[in-house]
Amino acid sequence: MRYDFSAIERKWQARWADRETFATGTDQDKPKYYVLDMFPYPSGSGLHVGHLEGYTATDIIARFKRSRGFNVLHPMGWDAFGLPAEQFAIRTGTHPRLTTEKNVSSFRETLKSMGFSYDWGREVNTTDPGYFKWTQWIFLKLYEMGLAYVSEVDVNWCEELKVVLANEEVDEKLADGYTVVRRPLRQWVLKITAYAERLIEDLEGLDWPENVKQMQRNWIGRSEGVEIDFELRCHGTNLKVYTTRPDTLFGATYLVISPEHPMAEKLAVARQLTEVKAYIERAKLKTELERTGLQKEKSGVFTGSYAINPANGEALPVWISDFVLTSYGTGAIMSVPAHDSRDWEFAKKFGLPIREVVKSPHDVQEAVFEGKESVSVNSSNDEVSIDGLTFGTAFDRMATWLESKGRGKRKVNYKLRDWVFSRQRYWGEPIPIRHYEDGTMRPEPSLPLTLPEVEAYQPTSTGESPLANIDEWLYGSDEHGKFRRETNTMPQWAGSCWYYLRFIDPQNAEKLIDPARERYWMNVDLYIGGAEHAVLHLLYSRFWHKVLFDLGVVSTKEPFQRLFNQGMILGEDNEKMSKSRGNVIPADHVLNAYGADAVRLYEMFLGPLEQVKPWNTNGIEGISRFLGKVWRLVFPENETTPRVTDEKPAEAVVKRLHKAIRKIGDDTDLLKFNTAISEMMVLVNELHKAGCYSREAVETVLLLLAPYAPHIAEELWQVLGHDASISGAAWPVFDPGLAKDDVVTIAVQVNGKLRGTFDAPVESTKEELLREAKQVESVVKFLEGQAIVKEIVVPGKLVNFAVKPL
RNA sequence: GCCAAAGUGGCGGAACUGGUAGACGCGCUGGACUCAAAAUCCAGUGGGUGCAAGCUCGUGUGGGUUCGAGUCCCACCUUUGGUACCA
Numbered sequence: 001m002r003y004d005f006s007a008i009e010r011k012w013q014a015r016w017a018d019r020e021t022f023a024t025g026t027d028q029d030k031p032k033y034y035v036l037d038m039f040p041y042p043s044g045s046g047l048h049v050g051h052l053e054g055y056t057a058t059d060i061i062a063r064f065k066r067s068r069g070f071n072v073l074h075p076m077g078w079d080a081f082g083l084p085a086e087q088f089a090i091r092t093g094t095h096p097r098l099t100t101e102k103n104v105s106s107f108r109e110t111l112k113s114m115g116f117s118y119d120w121g122r123e124v125n126t127t128d129p130g131y132f133k134w135t136q137w138i139f140l141k142l143y144e145m146g147l148a149y150v151s152e153v154d155v156n157w158c159e160e161l162k163v164v165l166a167n168e169e170v171d172e173k174l175a176d177g178y179t180v181v182r183r184p185l186r187q188w189v190l191k192i193t194a195y196a197e198r199l200i201e202d203l204e205g206l207d208w209p210e211n212v213k214q215m216q217r218n219w220i221g222r223s224e225g226v227e228i229d230f231e232l233r234c235h236g237t238n239l240k241v242y243t244t245r246p247d248t249l250f251g252a253t254y255l256v257i258s259p260e261h262p263m264a265e266k267l268a269v270a271r272q273l274t275e276v277k278a279y280i281e282r283a284k285l286k287t288e289l290e291r292t293g294l295q296k297e298k299s300g301v302f303t304g305s306y307a308i309n310p311a312n313g314e315a316l317p318v319w320i321s322d323f324v325l326t327s328y329g330t331g332a333i334m335s336v337p338a339h340d341s342r343d344w345e346f347a348k349k350f351g352l353p354i355r356e357v358v359k360s361p362h363d364v365q366e367a368v369f370e371g372k373e374s375v376s377v378n379s380s381n382d383e384v385s386i387d388g389l390t391f392g393t394a395f396d397r398m399a400t401w402l403e404s405k406g407r408g409k410r411k412v413n414y415k416l417r418d419w420v421f422s423r424q425r426y427w428g429e430p431i432p433i434r435h436y437e438d439g440t441m442r443p444e445p446s447l448p449l450t451l452p453e454v455e456a457y458q459p460t461s462t463g464e465s466p467l468a469n470i471d472e473w474l475y476g477s478d479e480h481g482k483f484r485r486e487t488n489t490m491p492q493w494a495g496s497c498w499y500y501l502r503f504i505d506p507q508n509a510e511k512l513i514d515p516a517r518e519r520y521w522m523n524v525d526l527y528i529g530g531a532e533h534a535v536l537h538l539l540y541s542r543f544w545h546k547v548l549f550d551l552g553v554v555s556t557k558e559p560f561q562r563l564f565n566q567g568m569i570l571g572e573d574n575e576k577m578s579k580s581r582g583n584v585i586p587a588d589h590v591l592n593a594y595g596a597d598a599v600r601l602y603e604m605f606l607g608p609l610e611q612v613k614p615w616n617t618n619g620i621e622g623i624s625r626f627l628g629k630v631w632r633l634v635f636p637e638n639e640t641t642p643r644v645t646d647e648k649p650a651e652a653v654v655k656r657l658h659k660a661i662r663k664i665g666d667d668t669d670l671l672k673f674n675t676a677i678s679e680m681m682v683l684v685n686e687l688h689k690a691g692c693y694s695r696e697a698v699e700t701v702l703l704l705l706a707p708y709a710p711h712i713a714e715e716l717w718q719v720l721g722h723d724a725s726i727s728g729a730a731w732p733v734f735d736p737g738l739a740k741d742d743v744v745t746i747a748v749q750v751n752g753k754l755r756g757t758f759d760a761p762v763e764s765t766k767e768e769l770l771r772e773a774k775q776v777e778s779v780v781k782f783l784e785g786q787a788i789v790k791e792i793v794v795p796g797k798l799v800n801f802a803v804k805p806l
Numbered sequence: 807g808c809c810a811a812a813g814u815g816g817c818g819g820a821a822c823u824g825g826u827a828g829a830c831g832c833g834c835u836g837g838a839c840u841c842a843a844a845a846u847c848c849a850g851u852g853g854g855u856g857c858a859a860g861c862u863c864g865u866g867u868g869g870g871u872u873c874g875a876g877u878c879c880c881a882c883c884u885u886u887g888g889u890a891c892c893a
Contacts, residue, residue, distance in 0.1 A: 211810050211888095218809075221892065243893060256893090298891090328892045335893085341807095342891050415892050531887075568887090605831070607819055611812085612886070619818065622831040628846085637846065675820070678830040685830095747826040752874040754826050778860090792873055797825050802873040 001640045003631035005595030009711045013115055021725055022117040025071035033070040034521050035062050036500055036560075038529025038537070039077045041492075042103035043084060047110045047587040049603065049615055050569040050577055054528045056603045057566060057671060059116045061526060063707035064668050066117075067731040073521055074117060075503035077124035078104050082492045083166070086427040089457040096427040096457075100127060110587050115596045115710050117727065122506045126495025131502060132429045133448035134512045135494050138544060140432060140443045141551055147191045150441075153420050157183035162461045164424050181285060185463055188422040188431060188488060192543045196220050196414045198557075199542055207562040209610075212534045219535050221415025226399045227330060228408040230255060230307035232267070233315060239263065239307055242329030242413060246402065247386060247394035248336040249311045250379040251357030253347065256300065257332040258324040259283035267318055269304030276301055276320060283322045298323055298346045310407040311398075312381055321346065329413055337368070344368035419540065421491060426457050426466045428489030434476075436483045445478070449485075465489060496537060497544040500524050500559060512553060523556045531565040538563070564671060567612040569603075574614045585615055597709035598623045604673035604708065627712055629684050630705065633698050634716050642719055649694040656686060657700050658738035664704050665731065673708070680705060695720065703732050747798040748773045750782040766793040773799040 016022060035058050040051065062074035078100075085096035085103075104125065111118070124131055142148040156165040160178050164185065173180055192199075200220050203213045225244035232239055241255060257264060259280045268276035279301040300321035307316050316334075323342060324333055337347035337354040344367075347354050357379050360369035372391040379386045379394075384401040386394040402408030422431060430451060432444035452473035460468045467487040468474065474485050498512075504521045505513045538560070545559040570576060571583025578584065590599050602620045607613040634642045649657070660683045667676035680701070687697055699720060706713035706726045717726040741762055746769060748756045756778035760769060770791060773779065779801075786803035793799050 214810075215888070218889085223892075225893080241893080245893075323891050325892065333893045340893070342893075345891095413892080534888080602831095605818090611819095613818070616818065616832075619832050625846095626831085632846090674818095675830085678820075681830055745826075749826080749874070752825095752872090757826065790873055792825090794825055798874090800825080800873055 001635045003628055003635075003712070005597060005627070005711070006592075008715045009113070009115065009596050012711045012714045013112060016115075016117070016725075016727075017112075017120075019725075020121070021727055022074070022119050023121060024073050024075075024119045027071065028520055030069065030071045032073065032521055033062075033065040033526075034073045034500075034524045035065065035526045036074075036503070036524045036528070037076065038527070038533060039079050039496070039499060040107065041079045041082050041084075042100060042107045044088070044099065044103055045579065045584075046103075046106055048577055049585045049587055049590060049599070052114060052587055052599065053569055053603050053609070054530070054566040055111065055114070055116060056600045057564075057609055057673065058526070058528050059114075059118075059600075060604070060668065060673060060707045061671070062117055063710060063727060064731070066727060067703070067707065067729065069730070073122075073503065074119060075122040075124075075506075076111065076116070076118040076120070077122075077499055077503065078107070078126065079492065079496045079499070080104065080125050080127040081428045081490075081495055083425070083427075086425055086457060089427070093457075095453075097127065110591070113591055113596060114587075114600065117710070122503050124499060124502050124506050126429075126499065127427075129448040129450050130507075130509070132495065134502065135429050135490065135498070136432045136444075136447050136449060137512060138498060138548070139429075139490065139494070140447075142190060142547060143433070143443065145547070145550075147194060147547065148421065149189055149191065150186060151189045151418075152184040153187040153189065154182045155185045155187070155420075156180050157185070157463065162463060163459045164463060185424075187420050188486075190419040190421045190543075192419045192540070193414055193416055195543050195546055196222065196416050198546055199416075199539065202542075202546075202557055206558060206560070208560075209563065209565060212531075212538070212563060212565065215534050216539060219416065219539065223413050223415075225329075225411055225413060226402060226408045227411045228310065228334065228402060229406075230310065230316070230334070232318075233306045233308060235267070235305065237263075239318070239332055240330045241332045241334045242411065243334055245336065245339065245395075246398040246408070247376055247379070247389075247391055248339050248357050249309070249334070249398060250376075251336040251338050251355045252309055252311075252316060252334040253337060253353045253355055254316050254335050255307050255318045255332060256321050256324050256335055256346070257318065258326040259320055259322050260326040261320075261324075261331045264303075264320055267303040267305040272302060272304040276303060279320060298342075298349050300346065300350060302350075310402065310405065311379075311384075317352070319346075319350070327417060328415065338364040339368065339370055341368045341370060419543075421494075422488035423491050424459050424463055424465045424487075425489050426451065426454060428491065429494055430467065431486040431488050431490060433486040434478075434483035435486065436481050438481065440480070442480060442483075444485075493537065493540050497541045498548070500527075500541075501548075501554065512548075515555075518553075519555050522554060523558060524560045524562075526562045526564065527560040528564045528566060530568065534565065564610070566609050567607075569606070570612065570614040572615055572617065577615075585617065590617065590620070594620050594624060595711075597627060597711050601626070601677055601709055605677045607674055609671050609673060626681050626684065627709065629688060630701065630709075630712060631716070633684065633687060633693060633701060634719055643693050644695050644698050644720060645693060647694045649692050649697045650690070653687070653690055653692045653694075653697055655738050655742075656683065657697060658734040659741075660704065661700065661732050661734035662736075662739045665734070668707065677708065680708075700732050702726060703729060744796050746773065746796075748776050748779045749798060749800040750779065750786075750803060752800060755779045755782050762796055764795070766795060769793050769795065769799055773801075 037055055037058050062072050066072045080100045085099045088094060088099050089096045126132060139148060158165050158173055158178050158180050165173055165180060200217055200222060203216060223244050225242055226246040227240055227242050229238040229240055239255065264280055298321065300319050303318045303320060305318045307318055309316055335343035337343040338356045339358055354364055356364045357376055359374040359377050375388050375390055376386045376394045384397060386397050399410050430449045432447060432449045434442050434444060452470045454466050454470055457466055459465055464487045476483055501513050505517050508514055541559055545554060548554045549557055571581065573583050575581055575583060598620055602623045605623060634644055636643050660679055663679045664676045684701060702713045702717050713726050743759050744762050745757050746760050747754055756776040758772055758776050760772060770793060783801065785806055787806050788801050789804050790802040
């Protein structure tokens with residue numbers, strides 16, 4: 001009987017669906033395992049082989065854990081709000097809901113034809129009102145807790161199109177010849193900074209790749225410093241700067257404020273006013289990209305004003321420059337050119353003095369010295385001296401002195417900024433807030449607040465979302481008076497911030513999640529997705545989770561216990577898969593040609609899961625051949641009767657089986673699927689070679705293979721007389737005694753070079769191995785006429801003789 | 807520039823805490839079966855040298871530690887990902 005993968009795969013997929021084979025177990029006495037994929041945005045271009053990599057990995061784990069007695073939660077859903085469907089709507093008038101529905105069913109079909117064991121009864125969709133009701137509910141909680149507020153925020157504004165652009169759209173539009181300016185707009189902002197400390201601290205207990213944790217720490221960017229008040233000469237006020245190097249205060253030779261600083265114009269003396277105003281105007285026109293990325297050369301203008309250095313009473317000129325950011329610290333800095341590379345460049349360009357205050361190995365006029373390990377010099381006044389001290393103590397003494405003088409205050413700063421949470425778009429969750437005529441805001445009294453139908457999806461000319469055009473939806477009145485609804489919608493991040501919770505209790509109309517279920521299933525035991533989400537999605541999600549923890553909605557501090565980033569699969573040309581390169585391998589294409597089992601195995605056989613690796617369609621032939629060999633364990637070529645016998649397999653075969661059970665189980669646990677598959681190949685080859693077709697051997701192979709290639713495993717399992725699905729069968733257990741080798745090959749080296757080998761029982765003593773090694777024929781001639789200086793024996797591995805000529 | 811990861815045959819990759827480099831698969835070469843092909847099976851396959859047993863070189867480059875280094879240390883080169891003046 002031929003191995004007809006497409007008939008077999010169709011048969012089992014239909015059967016699994018009919019029998020709800022993969023419905024999540026409810027027996028709470030069993031241990032649980034929650035294995036989750038980063039759910040996809042259902043795009044119009046469909047799934048390609050790269051998308052399937054992570055999903056295959058989680059499916060193998062899901063099936064593996066089931067066979068080891070766990071209740072497994074393995075769900076799938078759709079992150080379906082988002083820009084592409086809206087842009088398509090703007091071009092064609094097609095409602096984003098229709099586009100989304102179409103794409104979702106195409107995605108679902110492809111995933112089903114991969115044989116993934118998702119519990120489809122738990123599918124969620126972020127655009128479903130029953131889902132986003134709770135996204136809105138969380139928003140209102142944030143609002144009640146004072147964590148959501150309205151603020152004027154600079155956005156990328158495209159004058160011609162009258163729209164706000166996402167950062168990634170800016171380049172594209174500029175290339176198309178549009179102008180983009182920074183312009184303040186009323187926005188909802190979430191106070192993620194209030195959680196900065198906890199977001200850093202709680203990384204500690206997570207099983208995440210160290211580099212992802214590091215990236216999150218860097219993004220949050222905690223720094224300890226001092227805010228110092230500089231008295232302004234002739235102004236009667238102070239200028240507050242933030243520094244992490246109060247130990248270099250004696251080396252400050254000028255101050256710099258950002259062009260947007262409230263004092264910028266006030267500080268300009270009459271003679272400098274025109275120049276200062278022009279500089280501020282120019283800065284306004286620059287986009288963030290121009291101010292940061294492209295511009296290496298420092299620019300700036302002198303205000304004409306001076307501030308007094310509290311440490312030594314010197315008058316320091318105050319400059320304006322756009323390399324100082326308004327949004328960080330106080331928007332003003334003290335410059336210590338000798339010990340900060342940016343300050344050094346600026347000082348060189350504008351001829352400002354450079355003074356060494358930390359002992360430097362070279363002349364600071366020639367090059368900057370930023371090291372913290374040297375001692376301070378030239379740093380003392382009548383009240384304080386830090387000369388001879390290194391960074392830590394110098395910092396402390398200066399901070400204490402400044403505090404005692406009332407000129408400074410220790411301060412912890414974060415790079416992390418509050419999260420701009422509104423979008424001027426149609427296709428997103430409406431922000432459920434009413435604005436009343438008296439200027440007050442109140443939450444919508446009943447959720448969900450759904451999207452109205454609109455005629456046009458273009459934003460309005462004022463920059464508001466299309467919702468601002470729908471009067472019936474927009475205006476209303478209640479006991480508090482007339483109101484206008486909020487026209488901003490939420491960003492795509494919103495729905496993906498908490499979806500892992502809804503999978504636990506997807507239909508609950510009363511609550512976001514049932515507490516008992518939450519306690520059983522949380523947290524997520526394994527979360528697999530692309531490294532591109534290492535910072536934002538995971539940080540936002542952790543933030544919301546902590547808020548929900550504070551509200552008592554969830555019982556864990558963190559949502560995702562173990563995180564794994566799969567590496568990208570490149571096109572056959574070793575380039576990132578993209579439409580424009582034309583190197584995309586569509587999932588359906590390879591599925592039709594080779595079948596789900598082959599694609600699943602090949603995706604995993606390609607290389608380590610975390611590694612970036614190119615696709616090569618030719619290589620899948622080897623997997624097809626392997627599956628053929630598995631099939632022929634049961635059905636010999638051109639025969640329709642199974643050849644499996646009930647004979648007990650030979651001792652050597654039994655040992656081989658136990659070794660394979662151990663190796664494949666260990667590798668699967670560690671997500672080392674490529675080597676697990678290699679072991680299966682070796683095992684199957686050896687069974688054929690040994691002519692062993694005993695039931696015990698063949699069934700073991702099927703059980704080991706089942707998480708990886710479930711369709712063929714089910715089919716042959718049934719052929720061998722089992723009525724129940726192999727997915728309910730237990731993972732085989734190995735006997736450590738049998739999984740061990742009795743005889744090992746010992747390598748014999750002379751001066752570290754391999755000169756021969758011999759077989760020996762594993763338990764051989766060092767003396768036995770030495771005696772044996774000296775008699776190996778190919779070794780003898782290398783020992784002749786040599787004095788053995790040293791004998792090294794590694795039991796079970798090798799013997800090495802270090803020799804010298806006599 | 808900075809941070810992170812990685813460089814192993816023609817290709818994807820394997821090698822436990824330093825211990826026989828190249829498992830497994832692709833490709834290629836030769837052979838069996840066949841009228842022929844497909845499928846399948848068998849043998850070979852890092853470079854050099856040799857009839858051969860073998861010898862020798864070999865894990866990005868150059869040094870080092872060690873009886874022994876793909877693995878550890880130092881310097882450098884290259885690639886990929888992240889990031890963009892955070893005081």
